[in-house]
Amino acid sequence: xxxxxxxxxxxxxxxxxxxxxxxxxxxxxxxxxxxxxxxxxxxxxxxxxxxxxxxxxxxxxxxxxxxxxxxxxxxxxxxxxxxxxxxxxxxxxxxxxxxxxxxxxxxxxxxxxxxxxxxxxxxxxxxxxxxxxxxxxxxxxxxxxxxxxxxxxxxxxxxxxxxxxxxxxxxxxxxxxxxxxxxxxxxxxxxxxxxxxxxxxxxxxxxxxxxxxxxxxxxxxxxxxxxxxxxxxxxxxxxxxxxxxxxxxxxxxxxxxxxxxxxxxxxxxxxxxxxxxxxxxxxxxxxxxxxxxxxxxxxxxxxxxxxxxxxxxxxxxxxxxxxxxxxxxxxxxxxxxxxxxxxxxxxxxxxxxxxxxxxxxxxxxxxxxxxxxxxxxxxxxxxxxxxxxxxxxxxxxxxxxxxxxxxxxxxxxxxxxxxxxxxxxxxxxxxxxxxxxxxxxxxxxxxxxxxxxxxxxxxxxxxxxxxxxxxxxxxxxxxxxxxxxxxxxxxxxxxxxxxxxxxxxxxxxxxxxxxxxxxxxxxxxxxxxxxxxxxxxxxxxxxxxxxxxxxxxxxxxxxxxxxxxxxxxxxxxxxxxxxxxxxxxxxxxxxxxxxxxxxxxxxxxxxxxxxxxxxxxxxxxxxxxxxxxxxxxxxxxxxxxxxxxxxxxxxxx
Amino acid sequence: xxxxxxxxxxxxxxxxxxxxxxxxxxxxxxxxxxxxxxxxxxxxxxxxxxxxxxxxxxxxxxxxxxxxxxxxxxxxxxxxxxxxxxxxxxxxxxxxxxxxxxxxxxxxxxxxxxxxxxxxxxxxxxxxxxxxxxxxxxxxxxxxxxxxxxxxxxxxxxxxxxxxxxxxxxxxxxxxxxxxxxxxxxxxxxxxxxxxxxxxxxxxxxxxxxxxxxx
Numbered sequence: 001x002x003x004x005x006x007x008x009x010x011x012x013x014x015x016x017x018x019x020x021x022x023x024x025x026x027x028x029x030x031x032x033x034x035x036x037x038x039x040x041x042x043x044x045x046x047x048x049x050x051x052x053x054x055x056x057x058x059x060x061x062x063x064x065x066x067x068x069x070x071x072x073x074x075x076x077x078x079x080x081x082x083x084x085x086x087x088x089x090x091x092x093x094x095x096x097x098x099x100x101x102x103x104x105x106x107x108x109x110x111x112x113x114x115x116x117x118x119x120x121x122x123x124x125x126x127x128x129x130x131x132x133x134x135x136x137x138x139x140x141x142x143x144x145x146x147x148x149x150x151x152x153x154x155x156x157x158x159x160x161x162x163x164x165x166x167x168x169x170x171x172x173x174x175x176x177x178x179x180x181x182x183x184x185x186x187x188x189x190x191x192x193x194x195x196x197x198x199x200x201x202x203x204x205x206x207x208x209x210x211x212x213x214x215x216x217x218x219x220x221x222x223x224x225x226x227x228x229x230x231x232x233x234x235x236x237x238x239x240x241x242x243x244x245x246x247x248x249x250x251x252x253x254x255x256x257x258x259x260x261x262x263x264x265x266x267x268x269x270x271x272x273x274x275x276x277x278x279x280x281x282x283x284x285x286x287x288x289x290x291x292x293x294x295x296x297x298x299x300x301x302x303x304x305x306x307x308x309x310x311x312x313x314x315x316x317x318x319x320x321x322x323x324x325x326x327x328x329x330x331x332x333x334x335x336x337x338x339x340x341x342x343x344x345x346x347x348x349x350x351x352x353x354x355x356x357x358x359x360x361x362x363x364x365x366x367x368x369x370x371x372x373x374x375x376x377x378x379x380x381x382x383x384x385x386x387x388x389x390x391x392x393x394x395x396x397x398x399x400x401x402x403x404x405x406x407x408x409x410x411x412x413x414x415x416x417x418x419x420x421x422x423x424x425x426x427x428x429x430x431x432x433x434x435x436x437x438x439x440x441x442x443x444x445x446x447x448x449x450x451x452x453x454x455x456x457x458x459x460x461x462x463x464x465x466x467x468x469x470x471x472x473x474x475x476x477x478x479x480x481x482x483x484x485x486x487x488x489x490x491x492x493x494x495x496x497x498x499x500x501x502x503x504x505x506x507x508x509x510x511x512x513x514x515x516x517x518x519x520x521x522x523x524x525x526x527x528x529x530x531x532x533x534x535x536x537x538x539x540x541x542x543x544x545x546x547x548x549x550x551x552x553x554x555x556x557x558x559x560x561x562x563x564x565x566x567x568x569x570x571x572x573x574x575x576x577x578x579x580x581x582x583x584x585x586x587x588x589x590x591x592x593x594x595x596x597x598x599x600x601x602x603x604x605x606x607x608x609x610x611x612x613x614x615x616x617x618x619x620x621x622x623x624x625x626x627x628x629x630x631x632x633x634x635x636x637x638x639x640x641x642x643x644x645x646x647x648x649x650x651x652x653x
Numbered sequence: 654x655x656x657x658x659x660x661x662x663x664x665x666x667x668x669x670x671x672x673x674x675x676x677x678x679x680x681x682x683x684x685x686x687x688x689x690x691x692x693x694x695x696x697x698x699x700x701x702x703x704x705x706x707x708x709x710x711x712x713x714x715x716x717x718x719x720x721x722x723x724x725x726x727x728x729x730x731x732x733x734x735x736x737x738x739x740x741x742x743x744x745x746x747x748x749x750x751x752x753x754x755x756x757x758x759x760x761x762x763x764x765x766x767x768x769x770x771x772x773x774x775x776x777x778x779x780x781x782x783x784x785x786x787x788x789x790x791x792x793x794x795x796x797x798x799x800x801x802x803x804x805x806x807x808x809x810x811x812x813x814x815x816x817x818x819x820x821x822x823x824x825x826x827x828x829x830x831x832x833x834x835x836x837x838x839x840x841x842x843x844x845x846x847x848x849x850x851x852x853x854x855x856x857x858x859x860x861x862x863x864x865x866x867x868x
């Protein structure tokens with residue numbers, strides 16, 4: 001009954017016959033995303049996307065039709081999909097899965113016209129073309145062209161790409177042309193078997209448990225197996241390093257996988273005037289147990305008295321500092337303990353620190369419940385020197401003023417040992433002239449703060465500590481025990497039970513920063529700025545069942561939210577590219593450099609550190625790498641047959 | 654906390670500075686040179702930048718580094734024949750720096766100018782001023798630092814548009830003609846004034862070039 005109900009609900013949210021689709025989904029995907037295309041295009045019109053630089057830049061990166069401009073290319077793609085025999089009026093599905101050492105990324109479309117589709121495929125990749133590999137099984141036809149593959153039956157069209165975690169094709173330079181062709185054929189056969197396995201629709205539908213946990217009514221719903229994804233990411237990243245025999249810099253992360261073990265579901269909704277992103281994550285038992293201790297903390301109710309109602313930004317976090325320190329040490333110790341050879345030094349340092357650190361004492365000083373507020377943007381006049389000139393151009397110094405906008409903030413946290421905290425704060429008092437104590441308030445007035453006409457204030461009361469650059473907060477709000485009591489209840493309700501909470505009024509901040517009415521008008525007239533001028537709300541709670549996160553973005557112009565976000569990412573990417581020339585970053589040369597660095601430190605007869613891939617897919621730590629072997633041959637007059645050779649990796653059939 | 658303040662300062666403020674060159678020539682082309690680098694309008698940002706290692710990929714020198722370099726230049730100037738009354742002032746609160754010295758003739762001025770504008774590794778023989786007969790010429794070329802900055806035009810855009818360079822030259826005799834339309838002459842026609850944004854100078858290296866003919 002439960003299964004029937006689940007299938008019924010799923011059918012309602014998936015246009016393609018749910019039974020038919022589900023049986024073609026893998027049982028344990030690394031990533032599955034369902035995109036309700038009609039809902040998405042209704043909310044975020046494709047036409048608006050075309051206007052933005054990020055989209056045009058993206059289209060330029062598409063390997064086909066480079067000469068065409070982005071606009072005609074977009075129109076072409078949309079029209080072609082329909083002409084190609086596929087439907088844009090149904091859901092699109094993206095699946096990343098692993099079969100043996102083969103990672104597949106597939107996109108599923110519903111077929112509109114199978115005759116048209118097959119005609120187009122034949123036109124693009126004619127049967128008989130020696131570079132194309134065709135096969136058929138399980139009602140699916142399949143063709144493979146290099147790393148690209150397409151598969152289809154009467155209803156479903158799947159286009160995808162593959163990545164092998166094995167290194168066999170890297171060795172192809174020492175093969176003859178005939179051997180290369182044979183190797184490619186063997187690989188294509190192996191890949192075809194793996195791909196067909198996915199479409200082998202004889203397993204029970206109910207085995208796809210992950211579908212039950214997904215956000216059924218979201219415009220975009222995704223499921224991610226974080227451990228699996230990290231694994232393939234690390235495998236891909238470390239492939240070059242392994243190949244050149246360099247120290248695997250990612251091994252610490254690899255060893256931390258038990259801590260990254262989680263299943264994440266994300267749902268994106270385009271509601272009337274807001275973009276809502278919901279996420280829930282269920283971790284492995286080990287991580288959950290540790291995090292439960294970290295998040296087992298309640299806000300000191302007194303903190304809520306000091307949260308202003310109309311803050312531009314208000315953010316809170318509650319953790320158990322003692323448990324958090326222990327958690328950090330545990331992770332670090334675990335990671336280092338698994339690193340060959342050098343890991344023990346890391347464990348040693350951690351053990352040393354842990355022995356002398358009083359986690360409990362620190363946890364009492366700063367308990368871990370804190371709220372930060374960006375209260376407002378105030379204007380300050382700051383003097384500067386410039387010059388005026390008389391009629392003979394003799395200069396005289398004059399003082400003028402610049403208007404600066406300075407943010408006023410406050411941070412309130414709780415302490416279990418205020419006396420000790422005060423003692424700590426007293427330490428620097430006699431040592432510096434810029435750090436003084438005035439009426440129980442610690443004040444820092446150094447050069448920077450003086451120049452922007454302010455100071456940093458720290459005050460400690462019975463159970464709370466305050467940090468702010470706003471004197472009126474320190475001298476008016478704190479003596480009055482906070483703001484209006486009604487606000488306390490409101491803040492308490494907002495923050496209750498949430499491990500993290502954030503409210504950000506981007507609209508208010510933009511208006512505060514605007515210098516004139518013209519700039520305010522600019523915000524209203526510019527589509528992207530108008531979309532950005534919204535209200536962001538984020539909250540996260542943690543329970544035995546995992547982490548639950550909600551992010552809402554409310555804006556008067558929802559249709560440009562995605563363009564705005566992607567435009568920001570594009571700007572950030574361009575800036576980074578410009579600043580650091582990331583394009584020139586070459587992992588291969590880094591790997592080679594690392595390999596040489598390793599050789600120069602350990603010497604040619606040193607002990608190889610690198611893991612080597614064996615035929616059964618596991619790693620052999622004892623086999624030396626090829627550079628190492630070469631170095632041994634060059635440096636030592638030993639017999640070639642005595643040198644240990646790395647085992648040749650062959651594909652697993 | 655300082656990092657947060659730095660972040661806000663960088664986020665909310667844009668920087669600018671002014672460079673003022675004031676040259677007072679005597680009839681024999683001896684004279685006084687004074688250059689002022691005034692960054693007081695950006696003192697908040699400069700304070701923030703000085704806490705960083707680099708800005709836009711360029712190294713940000715720390716106070717001891719700046720002092721060391723100033724001291725080095727001061728010693729070189731003081732030891733130079735034909736250069737007298739060397740005075741370098743620095744104000745690390747308002748970030749105003751001045752260099753002032755007297756020179757015996759144009760050649761001494763050229764050498765002093767080379768000391769000021771060249772870095773440790775390269776020598777800079779370029780000198781914009783020359784004199785022949787009844788005329789005085791200025792011919793500039795974009796210096797290496799400015800060229801480097803021009804390459805990063807996008808990052809330094811605000812700096813270029815808001816920062817200014819001013820050149821004032823006082824002569825002992827009246828100017829008859831000045832070939833540069835950007836130059837202004839004082840009422841008594843003995844003083845020449847030209848001021849421009851750095852953006853203009855980067856875009857047009859000939860902006861300051863001029864030929865002056867005296868009466």
